[in-house]
Amino acid sequence: EAGVAQSPRYKIIEKRQSVAFWCNPISGHATLYWYQQILGQGPKLLIQFQNNGVVDDSQLPKDRFSAERLKGVDSTLKIQPAKLEDSAVYLCASSKSGRLNIQYFGAGTRLSVL
Amino acid sequence: GQQVMQIPQYQHVQEGEDFTTYCNSSTTLSNIQWYKQRPGGHPVFLIQLVKSGEVKKQKRLTFQFGEAKKNSSLHITATQTTDVGTYFCGGTQGGSEKLVFGKGTKLTVNP
Numbered sequence: 001e002a003g004v005a006q007s008p009r010y011k012i013i014e015k016r017q018s019v020a021f022w023c024n025p026i027s028g029h030a031t032l033y034w035y036q037q038i039l040g041q042g043p044k045l046l047i048q049f050q051n052n053g054v055v056d057d058s059q060l061p062k063d064r065f066s067a068e069r070l071k072g073v074d075s076t077l078k079i080q081p082a083k084l085e086d087s088a089v090y091l092c093a094s095s096k097s098g099r100l101n102i103q104y105f106g107a108g109t110r111l112s113v114l
Numbered sequence: 115g116q117q118v119m120q121i122p123q124y125q126h127v128q129e130g131e132d133f134t135t136y137c138n139s140s141t142t143l144s145n146i147q148w149y150k151q152r153p154g155g156h157p158v159f160l161i162q163l164v165k166s167g168e169v170k171k172q173k174r175l176t177f178q179f180g181e182a183k184k185n186s187s188l189h190i191t192a193t194q195t196t197d198v199g200t201y202f203c204g205g206t207q208g209g210s211e212k213l214v215f216g217k218g219t220k221l222t223v224n225p
Binding site: 031040041042043044045048055056091093095101102103104105106107108 | 118120147149155156157158159162202204210211212213214215216217218
């Protein structure tokens with residue numbers, strides 16, 4: 001079974017530029033999560049999708065971050081414009097629906113904002 | 115809001131010594147999950163605890179869920195260099211699927 005795929009693995013941009021990340025979850029997983037992991041901290045949930053609907057985006061900085069999962073499969077997360085404090089690893093995870101289900105994480109995208 | 119605290123933040127041990135990390139929540143949890151993240155890697159699921167007072171074992175790893183479902187612990191017996199990494203706990207509350215992670219405990223093992 002293929003795991004969660006993310007691209008790119010690394011991205012370096014200057015502040016005020018835009019960036020987009022892509023995630024393809026495990027086949028059949030209805031729930032998709034985007035996390036931000038700042039160095040030395042645990043993953044922080046940015047947004048959670050159930051199929052193509054948003055379940056929780058309470059911690060997503062909506063003035064600059066957006067995410068979509070149009071067909072209920074793969075997803076993109078965009079930052080526009082980026083700030084220095086956005087430097088982090090952006091992790092995508094997926095799970096079968098239901099709150100007791102295990103989350104499977106992708107390798108992440110390491111973003112450096114200069 | 116829901117907060118999950120983990121202690122210690124760092125732990126350095128000699129190979130063969132035991133290691134324990136603790137996870138505490140400000141609210142009662144529905145379930146707790148433990149993940150391991152190797153240096154430069156991504157979180158990998160270890161275990162899930164659901165019942166009050168539950169204890170689960172995986173070889174040298176023992177996981178406990180407190181009676182009040184507000185705390186949990188992970189204990190590693192006789193650490194090995196392969197145990198190196200950061201151990202995160204994450205809990206859910208009520209009917210929510212949202213997993214709130216602690217900051218993790220970074221374990222280093224001296225051979």
